[in-house]
Amino acid sequence: MPEPARIVPSLDGLSRAFWTGGSRGELMLSHCQACQYWIHPPKPLCPRCHERDLRWEPTSGVATLFSYTVNFKAWNPKVPVPYVLGIVELPEQAGLRLTTNIVNCSVDDIEIGMRLRVNFEQHGEVFVPLFEPAASVERLRTESAG
Amino acid sequence: MEKFESRVIVSGVGLSETGRGLDRTGLDLALDAALAAIGDAGLGPGDIDGIASLPFGDRPPEELIDALGLQIDWLGAPSSGAQLGVIISAAMAIAAGLCRHVLIYRSVQRLGGLLGSASGTLPAPEGPWEWHVPFHEYSAVNLCAMQARRHMHQYGTTKEQLGWVAMTCRRHAALNDKAVIRSPLSMRDYLDAPMISDPLGRLDCDLPIDAAVGLVLSSSAFVADCPNPPVRIEAVGCANHGPTGWETRLDFPTMAARDAAAQMWSRTDLGPADVDVAEVYDGFTILTLSWLEALGFCAEGEAGPFVDGGARIQLGGELPLNTYGGQLSAGRLHGLWLFHEAVLQLRGDAGARQVPGASVAITSAGGISKCGCVLLTR
Numbered sequence A: 001m002p003e004p005a006r007i008v009p010s011l012d013g014l015s016r017a018f019w020t021g022g023s024r025g026e027l028m029l030s031h032c033q034a035c036q037y038w039i040h041p042p043k044p045l046c047p048r049c050h051e052r053d054l055r056w057e058p059t060s061g062v063a064t065l066f067s068y069t070v071n072f073k074a075w076n077p078k079v080p081v082p083y084v085l086g087i088v089e090l091p092e093q094a095g096l097r098l099t100t101n102i103v104n105c106s107v108d109d110i111e112i113g114m115r116l117r118v119n120f121e122q123h124g125e126v127f128v129p130l131f132e133p134a135a136s137v138e139r140l141r142t143e144s145a146g
Numbered sequence B: 001m002e003k004f005e006s007r008v009i010v011s012g013v014g015l016s017e018t019g020r021g022l023d024r025t026g027l028d029l030a031l032d033a034a035l036a037a038i039g040d041a042g043l044g045p046g047d048i049d050g051i052a053s054l055p056f057g058d059r060p061p062e063e064l065i066d067a068l069g070l071q072i073d074w075l076g077a078p079s080s081g082a083q084l085g086v087i088i089s090a091a092m093a094i095a096a097g098l099c100r101h102v103l104i105y106r107s108v109q110r111l112g113g114l115l116g117s118a119s120g121t122l123p124a125p126e127g128p129w130e131w132h133v134p135f136h137e138y139s140a141v142n143l144c145a146m147q148a149r150r151h152m153h154q155y156g157t158t159k160e161q162l163g164w165v166a167m168t169c170r171r172h173a174a175l176n177d178k179a180v181i182r183s184p185l186s187m188r189d190y191l192d193a194p195m196i197s198d199p200l201g202r203l204d205c206d207l208p209i210d211a212a213v214g215l216v217l218s219s220s221a222f223v224a225d226c227p228n229p230p231v232r233i234e235a236v237g238c239a240n241h242g243p244t245g246w247e248t249r250l251d252f253p254t255m256a257a258r259d260a261a262a263q264m265w266s267r268t269d270l271g272p273a274d275v276d277v278a279e280v281y282d283g284f285t286i287l288t289l290s291w292l293e294a295l296g297f298c299a300e301g302e303a304g305p306f307v308d309g310g311a312r313i314q315l316g317g318e319l320p321l322n323t324y325g326g327q328l329s330a331g332r333l334h335g336l337w338l339f340h341e342a343v344l345q346l347r348g349d350a351g352a353r354q355v356p357g358a359s360v361a362i363t364s365a366g367g368i369s370k371c372g373c374v375l376l377t378r
């Protein structure tokens, strides 16, 4: 299947580590060293304690599906529809959410609360973090092991 | 409490020709609405000393100032309170004595989606778009669809309950000859409409139109000379709580509407039970449900059952909703047509769709982290 046309961000800003961590398979987020708060989207300081001692650290790369939508309208003619947009919540912190696409999953199997894991899609230097069912990965591993 | 709101009245309202594919410029339509509103207030362009409008696709105030030869002391823009922020800031400017008669207007020409996405040639996304565009999220409908999906998951809200908002608006639009779509809408029609972003279909989205609306706010010193029954601003509320990224608000799908409503109710002795007519933002049907909860007409999560069957929210019901057809059927003017209708209802000028004896009306606009509401009385 051809790779969908993605409009990717520039890597000049604060978020470079987020968009490039996928080269090592890591979902990187900014983490406050003073109060341990995970910060997304990234900022020059921690919005909770206002300290500037922040470090990019890998997260577990797993998430649960908080909400989703199946988009049918072709806003961008280069992107085939339908596709699934999701808001996923990471276990590292309550309310730590990102918007992403849910991939490698039939629309009928998608449900809020399902367990997901990150799956990066490479566009040059940019690795876009998409999410797929954690179960499908486990099943594939089992199959290849068998 | 001495409130700034009591120093201001709504003195005039006006609406341009409305339609889809009108062969007229936005400025031309804005001038129609402006002159209608100024004339309705019993004023002439020379009396207007303040002007305010919304950004995003609008004709800038400078064009109206030049075309009408206005001498403007106060030039405003929405500060706080989402789309109703133009009204709130104009009222504050009048109360502060910076101007006496403010023209507020909105003109649109069928806007929709993220500008440029249709050609697939968007530049690298910046600001908050960086967290949406790389995932093919180009429109607010996608986020509101995820809000609706989450509302359904948490509270059991159904697609049909969203449909009752759309059907009720259409029923009311049939009584308004300025409404752009007036044909009957059944639940079958609603459910069969093309899906845009599941669970929101085309009939859950407001209607892009060509039109302009004008309002005139005046100092309360003008009451004796105002040719219309003066409509009073009882209380305003605005809130910009929570992160700008909508999905990162901790209590999503709850919106800052709850915070705006709390401020508004804290500035008046009136309460939800006193409201005779509700003109509540319906950019998407889910936003209307969320506003009904936020404004206290029902408990959090109860808006689905509240609108179910339409009996409560139709003309003749306990809370007639979007009596001119709303943005869903009359057309999208980003909150200001809702306000225009509330004024007509309080004056008793709403014709076939008049709520008998309406004396308290509520208006609201915005969603998620930017919300505003205004309570009006006569």
Ligand SMILES: [Zn+2]
Pocket (backbone or CB within 6 Å): A032, A033, A034, A035, A036, A037, A046, A047, A048, A049, A050, A051
């Ligand atoms: Zn911190």
